[in-house]
Amino acid sequence: MGVAGGWTARVAAYNEKRRKDKIELARIKASAQTEQLRITQTSKTAITKVLARHDDVDARWFGYELDLATLIEYPMMTDLREPLTLAFHRAKVRADDLRPNHPDELLEPAVFAEYRDAVSEYATAFDAAEREARRRKQADFSPVERERLERARRLVAVAADSAATPAERQAAYRKARAELDGLIAVPPAASEKIERRISAALEPGRER
Structure with a gap:
């Protein structure tokens, strides 16, 4: 009885230990799942922020690309002979190329990191180019060229x-395009915007 009782006690202790181990493993697994969910949610928040940052820089650029009057005031923004302008445009192309069709494509950490860094470079390069463009304005043009720019404006x-x-x-x-010829690189989008508005004016009620 003593031997049998001791064996039974050991089996009971072993089973109890297994039960506790299973409970602990389940707790660890649940904790890991909770942590993974937290990480995923944080990643989605980060993805939303970096996409919004990309959109914000794009909107600032469109203020030049789509507004010929603003571009005339700050012509450096499309002058690719300028290193800062060239760097900004190259950074934009890279960020645009890496932007996914769907945000979930950025859940992969390496993919997200590459895109995030590209957007950061784009934003930094744009800031630098814009600061310099607003500092210089039309200072690089001769008096005669500035008169042409003013007529074009x-x-x-x-x-x-x-x-x-x-x-x-x-x-x-x-006439404006003739004045700007050889002075400013006019983005196609700016030309198309004005041309659409002029064309729409030919048909009452269509202009926007």
Whole structure:
């Protein structure tokens, strides 16, 4: 009885230990799952932030790319002969290339890190180019060239003025482009925006 009782006690102790071990393993697994969920949620928050930062820099760039009058005031923003401008445009291309079609593609840490760093480089390069462009304005142009830029600015205002006739707007836009020729690299998007507005003016009710 003593031997049997001792064996039974050892089996009971072993089973109890296994039960406690299973409970502990379940607790560890649940804790790990909770931590993984926390990490995933944090990653999604980080993804949202970096995508928003990308959008913010894009919006600032569109303020130049789509607004010819602003670009005339700060022409360095499209002058790729300038190292800061070239660096900004290259950084933008890289960030745009790495931007995924769906945010979940950035859940992979290595993919996210590469995109995040590219957006950071884009933002930093844009800040540097914009600061210098706003400091210099039209200082790099001769007095004669600045007069051409001023004429172009006034003509662009007429081209964008809905109170002017379509013919006046078309003529003003053509003259503005002639004044800017050889002075400023006009982004296609800026040209298309004005041209669409002028074309829409030919049909009442269509202009936006």
